[in-house]
Amino acid sequence: MPFNSERHGNPPLTPAWALECWLWEDDVNTAERVDELLRGYAEHDIPVRTILIDSPWSTRYNDFEVDTLRYPQPDKWFRQLENDGYRVVLWMTSMVNSFSKDTAIKNSQVWYDGVAEIDFLAGGKLQSKWWKGRGGFIDYSNPAAKKWWQAQQQNLFDLGIDGWKLDGTATFFSSRFLGLPVPYLRSYSGIMTTRQYMDSYYREEYLHGKKQNPEFVTLARALDGDFIHPEGFAPIDAAPVTWVGDQEHIWQAPEIENEDGFGDKIFGGSEGLETAIKDILNSAKLGYNIIGSDVAGFSGREIPANLYIRWAQFSTFCGLFLNGGHGERALWKRSQTELQIIRKFSWLHTELVPYIYNYVVSAHAGGKVLQRSTGIDYNYFFGDDFFVAPIFQDSFHQEVVLPPGRWRYFFDDRGIIDGGNKVARDFPLDEYPFFVRDGAIIPLNIKRDYTGFGDQNSAGYLTWLIYPHDKNKIQVFHPDNGGETTVAVEQKNKQINVKFTGHKMPHILLIATADKPKTVLLDNKSLKPVRNWNYDATKQRLKITTDLYENGNYQIDF
Structure with missing residues (x-):
């Protein structure tokens, strides 16, 4: 558990739909692009349950008004997604902006001033810069501010949305002294620390969403590297689904420095698949349960084919399969090898949902979480009955020492391998070092x-x-x-x-x-x-x- 475990409860009961495959993109951000992706995934029989709509989708950040140039006829469009069986999660933060970087309304000083003047923002009129502009933090400790904020969101709840992606602005909650950040601001309830504000942000948005929809989820950060909030971003009890973004389209770090295309990356330096694996296992050690990463990484240049495949395979054996970010996500426009293998493993993840859900119930009751490190390299148990030795280099050859017990290689389960033995072999692209316990x-x-x-x-x-x-x-x-x-x-x-x-x-x-x-x-x-x-x-x-x-x-x- 985290060093400040008293602020955490047990993980929530994540609804089963959120354990199925998610899809998103961050290059076009329009209804037309979403429709193209969903149509193509359906035509190529690749499972998708949840569509995540990232920024920008609103007229200005966090005004909760759908930009109808990007997403025309939102009432009809969102209802059609629901009728087609998809769940919809929208991106948001806790900021009220005076300037928004890439929305239809960029200058919203008047809107910001109106909110600040009635003391709905922590820190008064102090503004903070963040990656999408600048503004102030909605004050969750002020009942009137919270009521106003939730009223702005109501039209989205009325459209039937199923979740928020809560991006990481709360970590910027601070004042300044002699030009240096100080981790607190004055709020309606008094002095509030960065940590307290983060907890309010994640808890308030999750709890209010649950009141609107019993199967509502929030997608929140668990960990993101070793140094920024090593105690975890979201409180575990307000973290039904988590991810460890943001990584790049690379295998290991540091591999690429000062490259173009990383402007939206929020925290950390050059990180890849290896970092995602490490952060997920460290998150699980803290007590987070349903954890994932952006398949193939969030940002960078072109996604290497083998990286996309291996990252998708690793994500198959995580609680969250989050296929998205920058880069081409229309698999039929990539190679046939990628399409066929990622389709196979997307279905395998979907097939495993009843198994995964057992650990949702277990962790919620204070029992075992889904992923548990063996303490050797990045190897881990996936529940009690599976053992995973992740691939994080562009190589087919892998040496794996099996844990105690009797094991079978999942992709040819006819033979039994005794624990303690080393398995040294090539794992072709359509297979992965994934073993099932004999007796399972x-x-x-x-x-x-x-x-x-x-x-x-x-x-x-x-x-x-x-x-x-x-x-x-x-x-x-x-x-x-x-x-x-x-x-x-x-x-x-x-x-x-x-x-x-x-x-x-x-x-x-x-x-x-x-x-x-x-x-x-x-x-x-x-x-x-x-x-x-x-x-x-x-x-x-x-x-x-x-x-x-x-x-x-x-x-x-x-």
Whole structure:
């Protein structure tokens, strides 16, 4: 936990939709570009659940009025996104600007003066420069100021938005003495420190959004490097979804210095994929749970193909898959290799959402977070049942020392590797150093065939990927109905037993086994081969499909 852990609570219950794939771009910032991207992703069958609309989208920063030149007919457009099944998150900060860098209304001195004169800004008329202009900080401690601010936001809530991206202006909350920043300002409630203001910003925006929409989220910074707010930007209890921006389109730092194209980068120097991995693991160590980074980096020159692929693969095994930033994000305009591999891993991340959601529930209750470092290099556990050895260099070869236990390589799970052994091999672009614990029971939501665990016919079923070894069980929480299902597996002699309790739902069992079973029983009734179950000798996998059951007791004999 952070050194000032008393200011943190447990992570919130992140809604399941926010665990699916996000998409955004920061080069055009128009409805036309969003529509083009979403249409192309749908045509190429790349999953997107959330569209993030970054700055600028308003007529001036944080007036919460949609710029209709960029986003015409916002009422109709936002409703259409909702009707098409997308969730929408909008960028914002806590600033009331007198000057905005790149909005339709750049000079808003009169607007700023009107807000400052009624004492709605902390620090009075003291202005601060930030990367999008200059202005003052809305005073969350002033009830009248907060009421006014939230009233400005209401038209966006009425459009049905699902979240805010809370960018990092609160860290600039300070006065000056002899030209040097001093970390406090006078507010309605008295002297307020930078840390106190940051906590107010993140908490107030999250809590108010939740009042408008129970499934509302905020996307907030967790960490961003080693030196700026090492205690974490957002309070953990107001951090349903976090990212560790901003990185560049590079593998490691320092690699490029003083390059063009980094003008929007807010904190830190030249950082790449390696820094994102490190910051995510350090964030998890502090107690943040659903964490990600801008896939392929936020800014820089052209995105290298291999970097885009490897970053997407790493993000598959994070709580947040955040595909966006500067650079070409229309994968069909890039290489076929990138499109096919990133599509495959985007679907794999989507399939893993039921597994990830279990750790949303766990962390919220004070238990384990999703990602936990092994303490060796940047290796980490993804939940209890997966081990990841991230690739952060442009190289196929990787040497991995497995943790204690029995492991299987996820992309060829037929063999068992004992923990403590070194795996030294090439990992082709369409694979990644991702290992599953023998004995694991993994819930998957499968709708396509890209990952090899099912196809379109799997939709509507919860798939259970089972690697039998001794005894194990898992309790899975269903976000749509609040119910729970427990699956217990026991392997002994030449028999595997699987027992379901709790909430009933159609399911598919995928059981790793080197042998074809002789009989399969469900609640003491024999299931018929082909119609109810089949065995794939090549994949060494037994598949059982069940729509209805009475007790949920399987007995598989060999």
